[in-house]
Amino acid sequence: MKKSVKILSIVLALVIVIGCFAACGGKEEPKDESKVLVMATNATFPPYEYVEGGEFVGIDVEIAKAIANKLGMTLEIKDVDFGAIIGGVQSGKFDMGMAGMTVTDERLESVNFSTSYATGIQSVIVLADSEYTSFEDFYTGFDADENPAGVKEGIKIGVQQDTTGDIYSSDVPAKWGFGEDNVIRYKTGADAVQALKSGKVTAVIIDNEPAKSFVAANDGLKILDGEYANEDYAICVAKENTELLESINKALAELQADGTIDKIIKKYIPA
Numbered sequence: 001m002k003k004s005v006k007i008l009s010i011v012l013a014l015v016i017v018i019g020c021f022a023a024c025g026g027k028e029e030p031k032d033e034s035k036v037l038v039m040a041t042n043a044t045f046p047p048y049e050y051v052e053g054g055e056f057v058g059i060d061v062e063i064a065k066a067i068a069n070k071l072g073m074t075l076e077i078k079d080v081d082f083g084a085i086i087g088g089v090q091s092g093k094f095d096m097g098m099a100g101m102t103v104t105d106e107r108l109e110s111v112n113f114s115t116s117y118a119t120g121i122q123s124v125i126v127l128a129d130s131e132y133t134s135f136e137d138f139y140t141g142f143d144a145d146e147n148p149a150g151v152k153e154g155i156k157i158g159v160q161q162d163t164t165g166d167i168y169s170s171d172v173p174a175k176w177g178f179g180e181d182n183v184i185r186y187k188t189g190a191d192a193v194q195a196l197k198s199g200k201v202t203a204v205i206i207d208n209e210p211a212k213s214f215v216a217a218n219d220g221l222k223i224l225d226g227e228y229a230n231e232d233y234a235i236c237v238a239k240e241n242t243e244l245l246e247s248i249n250k251a252l253a254e255l256q257a258d259g260t261i262d263k264i265i266k267k268y269i270p271a
């Protein structure tokens, strides 16, 4: 074979190989900032997600941005009703839901959850001069198994609709709820807190950190001693979207290992 023909055939072979890599994309996912990661949240939940100066801020917002960075994607936040997050993730309208969202067995029937990145506690807010000292005081008494026997007359619990505060409170007293009829559901936790201040409800049951924020922002409120429930927060992803779930879990593990998540949480929740 002539030297020039040989070189030509090598060049041609290279062109074919490189062309195939370009077409097939190769193994490595190229970084592409035009790829958008759509996160659904409900930005009424300080310090996890809220609006400040027209911007979404908070623990979840910052962790989500860090995850998007790791995935080479641009984060886009959709602020929706809390109860619309899971359905929208299921239908593919949103890639993921991140909203201080508690992992529950019932929700796991509809969506998958990432590894947990934070924990929460359901707290009980009452008026500062409330006659009640613990949520146990809301019950008439306890049965032989130490479960509540009934709810005191006039007790009304305010919650954010579709949250675990709503779900647990709406259960029967024997399961530490207050009965469907004694729960008043509001669009946001802040609305429930306003109802408490105006005497429409006896207490608000909501996650501890938002509870602290609301108590700090409003005069005349306090948090009762005792934990109504303990929870794990995680990111929800559609059942079939296992690839994204794995990428999120990998990113979370890295952000946990290098201290980023700790740093973000400490920024919003000083010890």
Ligand code: ARG
Residues within 6 Å of the ligand: 041, 042, 043, 044, 045, 049, 082, 099, 100, 101, 102, 103, 120, 160, 162, 163, 164, 165, 207, 231
């Ligand atoms: N942790 C509770 C739940 O999962 C409340 C979350 C509310 N989040 C919000 N962004 N409003 O039900």
